[in-house]
Amino acid sequence: MKKIIVWFRKDLRVHDNPVLWEAAQQGIIIPVFIWSEEEEEGENTTSAAGKWWLHHSLIALKKKLESMGLSLVFRRGNSLKELSLLCKQTKADAVFFGERYEPSIIRRDSTITKNLLFNGMEVRSFSSNLLFTPSDLLNQKNEPYKVFTAFWKRTMRESVNRPLPIPVDIVRCDQVLPSLRVEELGLLSANRWEEKFHTHWEPGEKGAITSWEQFTDEGLSRYVEGRDIPSANSVSLLSPHLAWGDISVRAIWHSAKGMNEVESEEYMHSSINAFLRQLIWREFAYHQLIHFPTMLHAPLREKFKAFPWQGSDKEYAKWQKGLTGYPLVDAGMRELWETGTIHNRVRMVVASFLVKHLLISWVDGSYWFKETLVDFDAASNAIGWQWVAGSGIDAAPYFRIFNPILQSQKFDPDGLYIRKWVPELAEIPSKYIHEPWKAPINLLHESGIVLGKTYPYPIIDHSLARIRALEAYAQVKNKS
Incomplete structure (x- = not known):
């Protein structure tokens, strides 16, 4: 069987993770997370708040993988260098990873892919954190959508892939690999001002699923009238979980769509559709980013x-x-x-x-x-x-x-x-x-x-x- 390095990025979960799923169908899995402080990470999440979340989400992922018989390898440094080293250490045949769409990350991933391919590795990337691939949805003029309402109507005509199950019968790599501890990644700040976030959040897949279940039980029915009331408990609190891939947006989509199909109350239909519209707004943001990468720092007009x-x-x-x-x-x-x-x-x-x-x-x-x-x-x-x-x-x-x-x-x-x-x-x-x-x-x-x-x-x-x-x-x- 071929050995496959599963490179976790912003898909820190095991349910509906196409990278993990596909690797499990094909060979021996070597899961890895690399913390890179390379220059191109600057446009993304390098703040104390984001790194606090990442630190604790990684701990949760590590525990979940261990329950499946897998050991998550932690590395720190240049992503290409660390992946190349891992390929040599494990004699891996392939590297699988989830796609990201930030401009500098696209450039970096292209360089990594070319280098790994040149050295004889199989390299595959998967859409793991969006409903649709941003470059796939164009208007009738074959141009990117510039009006959200038109984009929303288009997505309502598209099908969203069903979420994948958690893989079973996984074949793990028996080789003991050098790995840092999560604490050695240096994600937590020195003054630890962000520790107060523990009062409000539970990072990781379990916390994400709990938040979704609480929202569907208690908040979704009041979403239309309550989403604009900041003191009301009517929002999902899923945004950080979605940002880090603790939860699958496809799983959320199909769960909400399923409720829409069985609900008979009009107010529930309105709330569910309003919530789905927020998920599509997130898609629209990435649709804009892939076509207009300067939007991160320069006005589009x-x-x-x-x-x-x-x-x-x-x-x-x-x-x-x-x-x-x-x-x-x-x-x-x-x-x-x-x-x-x-x-x-x-x-x-x-x-x-x-x-x-x-x-x-x-x-x-x-x-x-x-x-x-x-x-x-x-x-x-x-x-x-x-x-x-x-x-x-x-x-x-x-x-x-x-x-x-x-x-x-x-x-x-x-x-x-x-x-x-x-x-x-x-x-x-x-x-x-x-x-x-x-x-x-x-x-x-x-x-x-x-x-x-x-x-x-x-x-x-x-x-x-x-x-x-x-x-x-x-x-x-x-x-x-």
């Missing part, structure tokens, strides 16, 4: 390269720390710092605030999200920021400027979310929690609030910020 950004480092720091004086914005940024994620509705509000209230580049916001998100995903992050900024394909119109006060009143009317993440405002009545600067002095005193000391005044007036933003966008719009 050429005019926006000349946008007159005006924000200061001081304002940027206040946004990062959740000290803008706008309670919903501050709650979102503090949730991000404490949990490594942020509710999607609030994510849009804080992004809009940075770009359109403070006129700070979306690239700076994208960088901060990369540094702090456990669910950082290069494609989804970039398309989200460009959507908010108005510089992307099928983006929000430039004149759509989220009013953080109205958003707060609409989606957190009683201030439950704000009270949780901005505890200094916990005692203020709901009438004033969205605009504490309008509360009477005596009421602020009774609530233990001293504006400018215990909680900041707004760093910018919303009405003035809106006028300034529209003027800036007009400059871009009027360029030839």
Whole structure:
């Protein structure tokens, strides 16, 4: 039987893993994970938050593979060098791995593949973390889709492959191979600020499946009306699991589609379809990335390269720390710092605030999200920021400027979310929690609030910020 190196990347699971499945059908399996800090990894997840997730997801994967009789080999260094060394040490015949679509990773994988092929290795890659291969879906003009609604309708006509089972009767390699311990990969930061994430997350395949089951039992039926309410338990919390491949998006898709077929209640159909639409938005992000790789750092609309950004480092720091004086914005940024994620509705509000209230580049916001998100995903992050900024394909119109006060009143009317993440405002009545600067002095005193000391005044007036933003966008719009 041939020996096959199964190179785990962002597919840290055993269910519906086409790389593992195909290798198990063909030969002896040698599972490996390589932590590479090569330059091309920079556009992806090298932050403390992302590496914390990876560290614990790898521990979970290692235990799962051991229960199947497999030993996961850990290496650190240049991916090509380590794979080549493993091929020599094991006398392997093939290397199988899951595809990734970040521009620098595509280039790196191409180099790795060419080198391994040149040295007589069989090399195969598999689509393991998306519903569709991004390059496969083109419009009638044989061009990439630029409007999400059209893309959504197209995907509804396409079939998604059924998920693969966990392979059985696996043949393992008896050779004892040199391997680092997970701790020796150096994924955890020195100050360990991210350890608090344990309170909120269980990385790995088991945690992912548990989250999905809880969502289908408790949250999915309320998804349509609850997904925009940050204090409600109506979202799946699957984004970091999907980002790292702890769970199969195909398995989720077919599970949800199956529920849609048996459910008789219209509200359930609406919720399931709304959830499926979010999975397709993730696909759309990768569809954009494969065709427009510069979207990670440059506006897709050429005019926006000349946008007159005006924000200061001081304002940027206040946004990062959740000290803008706008309670919903501050709650979102503090949730991000404490949990490594942020509710999607609030994510849009804080992004809009940075770009359109403070006129700070979306690239700076994208960088901060990369540094702090456990669910950082290069494609989804970039398309989200460009959507908010108005510089992307099928983006929000430039004149759509989220009013953080109205958003707060609409989606957190009683201030439950704000009270949780901005505890200094916990005692203020709901009438004033969205605009504490309008509360009477005596009421602020009774609530233990001293504006400018215990909680900041707004760093910018919303009405003035809106006028300034529209003027800036007009400059871009009027360029030839």
